[in-house]
Amino acid sequence: MILILCLHWGNIVVKQDCDFELKSGSQPLAVSKKLKMVVDGEIRVHFLEERNEEILSRRVLMLSRSNKVRSALEIYESMKFSGLRPNVHACNSLLSCLLRNELLDDALRVFVFMRTNEITSGHSYSLILKAIANVQGFDSALNMFVEFGGYSRAKKDFDVLVYNTMISVCGRVNNWIEPEKIWRSMQENGYIGTRVTYSLLVCIFVRCNRNDLALDAYYEMIQIGLKPGDDIMQAVIGLCTKEGKWDLALNLFQCMLDDRLKPNQICCNALINSLRKSWKSKAGIQGL
Numbered sequence: 001m002i003l004i005l006c007l008h009w010g011n012i013v014v015k016q017d018c019d020f021e022l023k024s025g026s027q028p029l030a031v032s033k034k035l036k037m038v039v040d041g042e043i044r045v046h047f048l049e050e051r052n053e054e055i056l057s058r059r060v061l062m063l064s065r066s067n068k069v070r071s072a073l074e075i076y077e078s079m080k081f082s083g084l085r086p087n088v089h090a091c092n093s094l095l096s097c098l099l100r101n102e103l104l105d106d107a108l109r110v111f112v113f114m115r116t117n118e119i120t121s122g123h124s125y126s127l128i129l130k131a132i133a134n135v136q137g138f139d140s141a142l143n144m145f146v147e148f149g150g151y152s153r154a155k156k157d158f159d160v161l162v163y164n165t166m167i168s169v170c171g172r173v174n175n176w177i178e179p180e181k182i183w184r185s186m187q188e189n190g191y192i193g194t195r196v197t198y199s200l201l202v203c204i205f206v207r208c209n210r211n212d213l214a215l216d217a218y219y220e221m222i223q224i225g226l227k228p229g230d231d232i233m234q235a236v237i238g239l240c241t242k243e244g245k246w247d248l249a250l251n252l253f254q255c256m257l258d259d260r261l262k263p264n265q266i267c268c269n270a271l272i273n274s275l276r277k278s279w280k281s282k283a284g285i286q287g288l
Helices: 053-065 069-081 087-099 105-116 122-134 138-147 162-174 177-188 193-206 211-223 232-245 248-260 265-287
Strands: 002-011 014-016 023-026 027-032
Touching: 002 248, 014 053, 027 122, 053 087, 053 211, 069 105, 069 232, 105 122, 122 138, 122 177, 138 162, 138 193, 162 177, 162 193, 193 211, 193 232, 211 232, 232 265, 248 265
Parallel strands: none
Antiparallel strands: 002 014, 023 027
16 A cells, blocks of 8 residues: 655645565565655565664665665665664765755655654754755755744754854845744744854845834844854945944954954945045034
């Protein structure tokens, strides 16, 4: 009997085909079914003499890292058929290997298994969301993120990496609304952003002309003790020159020099122009 499970995520339909060909050595056993995979040919499920889950998981991990897709999948499927469970590290490595070889359907099958057995991690979600965004686009990735409970307080296996991934995905299409929602959700759920988080937020908000949000993200970053890199500093200097915050722009420029960071030409020109405007403004006021 063939069991097919269809899962709908955005425009993605995943079919779980549970056909197996079980072999011990070179001889087929009584159960003889076939597992149809995207990989060319058939993936065989073998009788496993080794029953230690950690040892087998290590094999899956090492084969996946070596990009030996078929061998890694065969051990993984053989473990499942034998009632053994690969650990999260093995599954994540297998996910990476499958996605690296553009085998999204197979990766989604592995991911379904991980979710069913509650062995997902933030890295698992991040890998899948990035893959969906690359193949199906921003909307499908966002729909999947929402269905996973991305904005829910109850989502316990998400971490900052997942949120960073979705912020980045949104930023690629210059969508600032969802990054703000994700940022607020992180605050409400007690997640503390990393420097990557704030770098993404500031740059996206500046690019989308939401300078108020960019400054809020910058100040929050400073408040929690994170040190901004040159990308954030230059973005904030740029927005300060547009907003007429010349003193802040000059202070940030000096901080970059003190930290031996090299402002780019665009940043320098923007600051020079803003200081020229500031000088003319002050000269005009003094002449009144």
